[in-house]
């Protein structure tokens with residue numbers, strides 16, 4: 439009995455020793471694997487940092503000198519990250535910061551808000567060290583992409599949207615929207631306030647990620663090849679957030695360089711665009727001093743500087759004076775006549791009716807009418823048809839107190 443107990447104790451001790459040895463082996467293996475992974479990550483980070491530094495140095499070398507301004511604030515950085523993916527914003531903010539920007543009088547550039555221009559693949563720089571997790575709704579744009587169109591892309595279409603859905607909490611902003619925009623056309627999206635136009639255009643532009651559905655730009659799937667899709671696009675977003683502490687010239691210059699254009703080409707295009715948009719005299723002023731219409735025009739110029747195939751313009755004529763609107767229309771018409779495609783949203787029914795070849799009326803996140811202007815109007819004016827589909831607006835009754843003039 440005693441011998442049996444001793445033998446059991448010996449077996450238990452042996453098992454314990456074996457378990458300890460196995461645990462030690464596992465720990466050693468895990469440590470080695472972790473060290474290997476850490477070393478690989480460090481190599482990758484070093485490689486990325488090297489690449490980023492080279493690209494940013496190229497941008498800085500050819501960019502115009504900056505005007506004196508303030509240091510970028512946390513708010514500035516956050517705003518920039520709202521518009522472009524944080525991993526793209528970080529190095530750009532860094533490179534525009536006082537410690538690194540070679541400027542006249544050693545003056546730093548401040549960027550008050552984020553850029554709205556999508557970044558061309560060749561200009562994208564990844565954050566060399568710490569990468570902030572992207573906003574869940576903001577589509578990442580730092581992936582390596584192929585530039586080839588999808589083989590099953592419908593021919594002759596600049597834009598094909600299918601089953602697009604976007605929810606904000608419990609509310610559905612975009613509800614299974616389908617759009618087909620022929621290449622070389624002027625396409626208008628109209629709808630009442632809150633209909634989902636901006637949300638739809640933001641998804642098309644790759645600035646917002648849909649909950650469902652697909653977007654193909656010139657045959658390129660926006661979700662699969664976001665950078666290639668962005669390269670084809672020029673975008674004027676609804677909110678005019680930009681690097682408004684830069685002068686107009688600097689802003690356009692950066693837009694051009696970020697799109698991968700050579701400095702000499704950018705310089706020429708900046709001059710051409712400024713002339714066309716009547717901004718030559720304002721090029722040396724900081725954009726924060728521009729009027730709303732001037733800001734819209736400089737950003738429109740920025741959206742065009744890389745001669746994209748498709749322009750996505752959210753309310754391009756809002757705040758713009760009639761003379762400038764006429765010029766912009768002429769520019770856009772010539773662009774379309776030469777094969778470009780314009781997709782715009784507008785509340786100007788007359789303008790849309792006059793300019794667009796196809797129209798979609800969106801109400802409550804759904805397309806209620808789509809087709810050629812005549813098809814959508816269905817024998818009425820566009821405004822009548824719009825009112826018919828939108829339903830009645832707010833109630834005017836109950837505001838009698840407004841007429842009592844309480845002073």
Ligand SMILES: Nc1ncnc2c1ncn2[C@@H]1O[C@H](COP(=O)(O)OP(=O)(O)OP(=O)(O)O)[C@@H](O)[C@H]1O
Nearest residue numbers: 606609610611629630631632633634635636637638
């Ligand atoms: N970031 C957001 N968070 C929550 N709700 C949002 C957000 N963006 C848009 N929405 C909501 O989605 C709906 C569609 O908004 P959207 O801006 O797309 O409308 P719109 O047709 O462009 O309107 P408008 O003509 O007034 O510019 C609205 O109800 C709006 O409140």
